[in-house]
Amino acid sequence: MRKWFAVLALVGLLGASSTLAQSCLASAKANGLTVGTSPDYPPFESLDKDNKIIGFDVDLINAIAGELGLKVSVIGQSFDGLIPALLSKKIDVIAAGLTITEERKKSVDFTRPYISGPNVIITRKETSGISKLEDLAGKKVAVQIGSAQEKIASGVKGAQVKSYNLYTDAALAVNTRQADALIVHRFVGRAFLKQYPDLKIVAELNQVDTGLALRKDCGDLRQAIDAAIEKLEQNGKMDELATKWFK
Template identity: 65%
Template sequence: MKTTRLTLALGLSLLAANASAQGCMTAIKASGLNIGTSPDYPPYESLDTSNKVVGFDIDLMNAIGKQMGVKVNVIGQSFDGLIPALLAKKIDMIAAGMTITEERKKSVNFSLPYFSGQNVIVVRKENSATKTLAALGGKSIAVQIGSAQEKLAQGVKGGNVKSYNLYTDAALAVQTRQADSMIVARPVALQFLKTYPDLTITGMLNKIDTGLAIRKDCTDVQNRVNAAIIQIRKSGEMDTLVAKWFK
C-alpha cells in the first residue's frame, strides 16, 4: 500500500510539474511573450530618440518570437528588479545582456548562450595605467546594482564599489570623475566610449556568456527558445544581428 501511494504521489507530482510547464506556453500564446529588460545597456538595449527600446536583445527577441509564433512585448524596468519580476510572473523572460552565473542558476534557468565576450576596465585616459583588478584597490569602481560586474568589483581588495541603478549613470560617473573606474562588458564599453571620448578601455578581464533568463517551471519555453536560437544561428540571422549591433 505504501509503495502504491508513493508511486501515485510521484505520478501526480510529475503531472503537476508538466501541467505547469505546458501552462507557460499556453499563456504566452494567448497574451504574447512578455520580455523584461533594462534599457540602459547599449548595444544590448537602450532608448532611441523617441524613447523606444531598441538594441540587439530586442531584435533577437523579435526573431525568437517569430520562430515561436508569438508576439513579443517589451517591458522596461530597473536591472536589479528583473529576476524578482520574473519569479513573481510579472514577465516571462529576461533579455537584458544578462551574464550567466552559477548564483543566478539557483533561481532561474538560462537559454543557450547567445553572445560571449569579456568584462573590461574603463577609466579616464589620464588613468590608463590601471589595467588589472588588483590595480583597482584603493580606487572607486562604478557598476550597476545587481549586475555580475558588481559581484566582481566587490571581490577587489581595497576597492570602493559605487553601485548605480543604471549603467549609463555609472559611465557618466567615470566621465565626471565621480568614480575612478568602471567594470562592464566590452561591447557596452565600446558604446560608452563613443559617447565619452575621454574614456578608454585599459584591462581585459574574465570571459562571460550572455543568456535569456526563464523561470524554472517553464522548461517548455526554455526548449522552444533554445530551438529558436539554434535556427536563427543556422539561418545566418544571428550573424546579421551581431554585425548590426556589435561591429
C-alpha cells in the first residue's frame, strides 16, 4: 500500500514541477507577451501625439506575435530599468533598439539581429573640429544612461560624458548647446536631424547589431521568435517595416 502511495506522491510532485516549470512560450500563449521599451528612441520607438507607443520595434513585435499567435502588451519605462524589469519577470521581452553587446550577453539572451548599422557622432552645424571619436576629448558628450553609446563615450579619455534618462533629452541638449556632441545609432540620428535641422552627422563609428532581449531561461521563446523573424525576413515583411520607418 505504501508503495502505491509513494508512486502517487511522485506523480503529484512531477505534475507540480511541470506546472511550475511551464515554458516561457507556453506561458506567453496562455497569458500574452509583455514587452518593455523606452519610447524615446525614434524611429525604433517613440510616442505619438496621443501618447501611444509607436515605431519599428512595436510593428516588429506585433508582426512576430501574429506569426506565433500571441497577444501583446507593450509598456514604456526608463531605458536603464529595462534589463532589471526583464530579469525580475515584470516583462517577457525587451524591444528597445537594444545593441547586442558581450557585456549584456552575460545577463540576457538575444534573438538573431534584426537591424545592423553604425553608431554616429552628431554635432551642431556650427561646430567644427570633430570628425572622429578621439576628437570628443574635452567635449561634452550627450548619451542615454545605460546605453551602449554611454560606454563608448566613457571610453574616450578626457570626454565629459553627460548621461540623460531619455535620448530625446540628449539630442535636445546638443541642439540647445548644453552639450557639444551626441553618440547614437545612425537610424536614430537621422530621426533627430529631421527634428533639429541645425544638427549634422560628422562621423560614423562602429557597426552594431540590434536584437530583442529575453531571459536566459526562455530558450524556447527565443527560438520561436528567431523563427518568426526569419520568416518575416523571407516573406518581405521586414523590408516593408524597414522602408516604413528607416527610409
